[in-house]
Amino acid sequence: MSELHEKADEIREEIIKMLVNVGSGHTGGALGAADFWTALYLGGLVRVDPDNPWDEARDRVVLSAGHYCPAQYAVLAEMGFFEKKELMSLRQINSRLQGHPVVRCLPGIENTSGPLGQGISQAVGMAIVGKRERKQWRVVCFMGDGEQQEGQVWEAYMLASKERLANLTVVIDRNNMQIDGRTEEVMPLEPLRTKLETFGMEVFEVDGHEIGSIMETFAKVRMVYERPSVILLHTVPGKGVGFMEGLVEWHGKAPSAAEAVEALRELGKTEDD
Amino acid sequence: MINPEMQLVESLDKVEVKAMRDGYGEALLELGKDERLWVLVADLMESTRVKDFAKKYPDRFVELGIAEQNMMGVAAGMALEGKAVFVNSFACFSPGRNYDQLRVSVCVGKANVKVVGGHAGAGNGEDGANQQSFEDVGMVRSLPNLMVVSPADYEQVKRATRAIAAHEGPVYMRMTAPARPVVTSKMTPFVLGKAQVLRRGGEVGLIVSGAMVYEGLRAADELSGKVDVEVINIHTIKPIDESEIIRVAQKCKRIVVAEEHQIIGGLGSAVAEVLVKEGVGVKMKMVGMSDVFGESGKPDELLVKYGMSKEAIIKAIKELAGK
Numbered sequence: 001m002s003e004l005h006e007k008a009d010e011i012r013e014e015i016i017k018m019l020v021n022v023g024s025g026h027t028g029g030a031l032g033a034a035d036f037w038t039a040l041y042l043g044g045l046v047r048v049d050p051d052n053p054w055d056e057a058r059d060r061v062v063l064s065a066g067h068y069c070p071a072q073y074a075v076l077a078e079m080g081f082f083e084k085k086e087l088m089s090l091r092q093i094n095s096r097l098q099g100h101p102v103v104r105c106l107p108g109i110e111n112t113s114g115p116l117g118q119g120i121s122q123a124v125g126m127a128i129v130g131k132r133e134r135k136q137w138r139v140v141c142f143m144g145d146g147e148q149q150e151g152q153v154w155e156a157y158m159l160a161s162k163e164r165l166a167n168l169t170v171v172i173d174r175n176n177m178q179i180d181g182r183t184e185e186v187m188p189l190e191p192l193r194t195k196l197e198t199f200g201m202e203v204f205e206v207d208g209h210e211i212g213s214i215m216e217t218f219a220k221v222r223m224v225y226e227r228p229s230v231i232l233l234h235t236v237p238g239k240g241v242g243f244m245e246g247l248v249e250w251h252g253k254a255p256s257a258a259e260a261v262e263a264l265r266e267l268g269k270t271e272d273d
Numbered sequence: 274m275i276n277p278e279m280q281l282v283e284s285l286d287k288v289e290v291k292a293m294r295d296g297y298g299e300a301l302l303e304l305g306k307d308e309r310l311w312v313l314v315a316d317l318m319e320s321t322r323v324k325d326f327a328k329k330y331p332d333r334f335v336e337l338g339i340a341e342q343n344m345m346g347v348a349a350g351m352a353l354e355g356k357a358v359f360v361n362s363f364a365c366f367s368p369g370r371n372y373d374q375l376r377v378s379v380c381v382g383k384a385n386v387k388v389v390g391g392h393a394g395a396g397n398g399e400d401g402a403n404q405q406s407f408e409d410v411g412m413v414r415s416l417p418n419l420m421v422v423s424p425a426d427y428e429q430v431k432r433a434t435r436a437i438a439a440h441e442g443p444v445y446m447r448m449t450a451p452a453r454p455v456v457t458s459k460m461t462p463f464v465l466g467k468a469q470v471l472r473r474g475g476e477v478g479l480i481v482s483g484a485m486v487y488e489g490l491r492a493a494d495e496l497s498g499k500v501d502v503e504v505i506n507i508h509t510i511k512p513i514d515e516s517e518i519i520r521v522a523q524k525c526k527r528i529v530v531a532e533e534h535q536i537i538g539g540l541g542s543a544v545a546e547v548l549v550k551e552g553v554g555v556k557m558k559m560v561g562m563s564d565v566f567g568e569s570g571k572p573d574e575l576l577v578k579y580g581m582s583k584e585a586i587i588k589a590i591k592e593l594a595g596k
Contacts, residue, residue, distance in 0.1 A: 062350075103353065103382035111353065112381045115373050121346020122353065122378055129311075129354040132332055152374070155343035163335075 064119025411538020
């Protein structure tokens with residue numbers, strides 16, 4: 001596991017470099033979810049092949065909260081879906097690395113996302129096809145917690161439950177943060193677990209910075225029968241960079257050059273330990 | 274005179290009256306043999322005429338309940354899996370309520386989704402203004418990658434349904450509601466994107482779509498001997514048949530556009546865009562909703578009250594021709 005944790009910190013470094021290079025983007029969420037994205041791809045929780053990115057048998061990874069894309073881009077590059085040097089083109093003109101992902105803009109990017117709540121419906125559509133056609137592949141959909149405030153999300157949960165989509169795993173980054181502040185102050189979500197369970201979802205909770213626990217939870221999800229699963233991933237936004245951790249101001253901004261140097265120094269130290 | 278190449282019904286006085294949605298339901302059932310075709314509905318199975326498909330092909334049918342936003346997204350997800358997905362509701366809800374999902378989940382990625390908006394225009398007459406849809410074409414026409422189709426009648430809906438199923442990419446098809454006279458026949462040529470010259474004339478070019486096709490043909494008939502009217506059916510509003518519009522404009526120099534839709538943003542706007550861009554100077558009048566909402570009433574009563582009838586078309590043509 002420690003190897004994957006080191007990888008996650010390298011991913012964090014890439015995220016900082018990408019964001020400072022372009023001077024805009026969402027830092028907090030991407031850093032907070034870096035352990036998860038590392039576990040998902042580099043820990044082998046989904047079956048994907050960088051050399052054959054659109055293989056019919058692949059698992060589908062749907063990013064619903066599009067603003068997390070720097071984390072996914074960095075991990076995809078690490079996996080070899082495209083060259084790492086391309087990461088620095090994030091959000092720039094003529095780049096494949098769009099500020100919010102567009103379907104198939106890059107190998108491994110399954111869907112278009114940005115306006116929150118749209119990815120989950122697409123994931124449900126894929127999972128219905130997969131289930132009815134008895135496919136072995138699974139669908140993983142990554143969402144933000146603030147995103148749960150969109151009504152469309154609950155429409156999608158109702159359908160996922162009605163269609164008994166055991167091939168669908170929803171991961172919600174429960175970092176308690178959204179642009180306007182803490183979720184429980186902006187628009188309370190609690191009791192989130194109860195709400196999800198009432199909508200027919202099997203709910204798991206896990207420390208989103210413990211890669212081993214994330215992997216154990218995915219193993220449990222595979223045992224769920226006839227219902228969709230939700231994993232509440234408890235994370236700290238900005239994780240790994242002390243002066244960003246838990247602060248709402250880092251939700252939607254990029255670090256300055258000086259801040260990036262400091263962030264990289266801190267992440268580098270962790271690496272040396 | 275009526276263009277024989279179009280193989281319309283023999284006489285406008287002897288027409289069958291049939292609902293567009295029946296043509297849609299029948300075509301969908303035929304197309305069901307294609308295993309790529311899926312059908313989604315949001316609690317309007319009977320009204321949108323997808324019930325027969327649902328019975329025959331339950332494995333490729335999904336009832337989503339009253340959740341149009343989710344329906345559009347689910348369709349996009351299925352399209353990403355290689356399916357051709359028909360999304361069904363009333364136009365006021367779809368694309369009315371799920372425009373953002375149409376824009377982002379469907380159009381940005383060119384998902385192979387066919388949005389079929391029923392009861393468009395004055396369709397849901399008695400239900401009142403908020404269930405009517407005079408804005409749908411204006412809403413969706415600016416969306417890149419989206420084709421916009423507005424067939425004339427029952428037969429043309431059948432042809433259009435087959436054609437859009439075969440077309441790879443997103444399409445919006447609007448149907449107006451009540452049973453209407455059927456003027457096209459099984460033999461009428463139909464090609465997406467190609468305007469139809471239904472009647473030849475030299476003084477005024479009348480450009481119509483949807484249920485206004487019949488009203489327009491009647492209007493031209495009544496004016497025969499007084500004003501010589503050419504009638505063009507634009508069943509594909511986007512991409513629009515620019516060359517045909519330019520041709521009739523250059524010939525007649527006077528253009529009337531009639532549609533069961535708001536004047537702002539609809540077919541008339543689309544025609545005007547073409548003419549201005551190409552520098553074709555014409556006198557022009559638009560028949561449609563004049564920037565107001567409707568009210569409860571029978572669809573035909575609404576069309577008369579709000580100026581989208583044969584009489585309104587005749588008035589516009591006469592004014593333009595100075596007669």
